[in-house]
Amino acid sequence: MSKILVIAEHDGSSLNPSTAKTVACAASIEAAEIHVVVLAAAAAAVAGEAAQLDSVAKVLTVEGPENEHALAAVLAPQIVALSAGYSHVFGPSTTFGKDLMPRVAALLGVNQISDIMLVLTSHSFKRPVYAGNAILTVEAPADKVVVATVRIASYAAVADGNNAAIESATVDAELPDHTRFVGVQSGATDRPDLQTAAKVVSGGRALGSAESFDIIYALADKLGAGVGASRAAVDAGYVPNEMQVGQTGKIIAPDLYLAIGISGAIQHLTGIKDAGTIVAINKDEEAPIFEVADIGLVADLFKAIPELTEALD
């Protein structure tokens, strides 16, 4: 039997949806007992949400002022202390999990598996490599704890109707003071979160300026969609970095993805492989994005997008 510890991702007040997806991956391991741990300054609200997730047997909380911000160097030794008795320790393959889990693994003296996309057995998994151009099956040693991140775009969140027990845990670990949180700057919007939105509209270099992105936002708002971008659009400063979709940005799986003025470079396509329906609007009929699009329209976006936004009334 597998006993799996899932590290909750949160912002101090609510649970990030990546956690419910990580739990879904853990639940696909046969006969798994799943615990979620919330490390926070004050954990009650987040733990309450985690306790509702289906398949979760228990929620552990570790509270303390040092856990106010998710610093990998501070969290990792605590997770190592908690990991005794678990066969698996999982986190999401968000920037939170990618920063943290390799540090946990190295402290435990084991390797880490990045981006599990499919569970074959309790110790063998599939994961994408080479920007998703190859899928690698890996096998972890049976006698060691499996530390991994879960590719959240590959999993649908578990439902929440559960009422798992919440227990506070104390850990005995020496915490470093060599790493300090200074601040976070985010272009928070009311739009749906890119990583969990059912619909996403993305713009590319073709938009040409930050102002022109307004037509993308207008369309997104009409659809109730999140907004993303290609690396070229982020590099050019049209939009902030957290909107980048792709191999080195966010990997997403919305039901509907609209790629507007995006050529379809392999690094971008990696980020949208699991989208339900891909729509491409590009003025170049040879653009590689059309090779993967379910619905393609060859058009000038500056004409087509306002027209589309209008037509959706």
Next chain:
Amino acid sequence: MQKILVGLKRVVDYNVRVRVKSDGSGVETDGVKMSINPFDEIALEEALRIKERGEAEEVIVVSVGASEAQQQLRTGLAMGADRAILVDSQESLTPLDVARIFKAIVDRESAELVILGKQAIDGDNSQLGQMLAAIWGRPQATFASKVELAGNKASVTREVDAGLETIEIDLPGVISVDLRLNEPRYVKLPDIMKAKKKPLDQLSIEELGVEVAAGIKEVTYEPPSERERGVMVDDVAGLVAALKDKGLV
């Protein structure tokens, strides 16, 4: 600070359409263009700028892998690194092995800062910086888009899912870089000539006293399932109709 170490990994060039070998043992690399991992050029550029500002004495580029990686190290020397170290290994190493090798070089050189890429675009692991920092017992600042040094502290802005996070770390430490940290310089021909004279040391894993261990096994590579080409519509009305048809709007 005295020394900065920079990791340079030799990888299949990012423009290559990677193909899985028919026997599933890996991806096709015969006759395929190999380059420095793009993130590592950014890491090296940052190290060079730190040195040029007078905040470090020496930049050492390090590669762990096949002897062909000398090519990439020479390019790094031509960009401006002072020295190169190749840890020769034909066998495939796990990220933890590579982290232990880097730790041994950190000790040997008494390096105070290690700058790496945020991920190698072959394995897409994004692990080495974090693992090295862990076994070194030092801070990590991953996914950096801005680095400012002041004495033995570094203020690092990180590209995270929520936006831009700033942390402060005490050095020694490890920084892994993201795409928007800087724009790497181009190598000029005279620099390539000069680089031929710069030292490139080869070390074996045994010399470094590192024991490699069996870790996660690579069982088989397979091509991903392909998305099929869909339909083309003629105009916006056609697009709306197609979306309605699928119940998406």
